[in-house]
Amino acid sequence: MPKSSKKKPYSPVLTYALNKPWFDMIKSGVKTEEYREIKTSYINRFLEMQDLMADYRAAGSPDDRDMAVANAISTGKWKKYLRKFTKLVLTLGYPSKTDSSRRLEFDEPSIRIGQGKPEWGAEPGVDYFVITWKDA
DSSP states (O other): OOOOOSOOOOOOEEEEEEOHHHHHHHHTTSOOEEEEESSHHHHHHHBOHHHHHHHHHHTTOOSOHHHHHHHHHHHTGGGGGBOOOSEEEEEESSOOTTOGGGEEEEESOEEEEEEOOGGGTOOTTOEEEEEEOOOO
């Protein structure tokens, strides 16, 4: 039987290890968002870069990844390339998958770009990928 040419939906789980103060604040419901710097590793994790670059080149723009990302972020078009995540797992350190006391799981996390709260670890005046989640 021939393989389907349809692209499989991308529905990964985001998993991040946290330090104890942040983990405890999230577990207690005080902290309701997590921050990640806007840098290459997170851009690659959160955005469909092949699609972004293809569209950027198709528009007649130079083949410059940094310019494409900067343009997508400054114009708000980055949302078009945002991957869909089904679950967010936040851990205290690196526990086993069966250690539920050190794992928090949230469905359907969302990501935006914006400034965070300094009391939750964000540097004032700096934009981040801000990850939020539905209540568990």
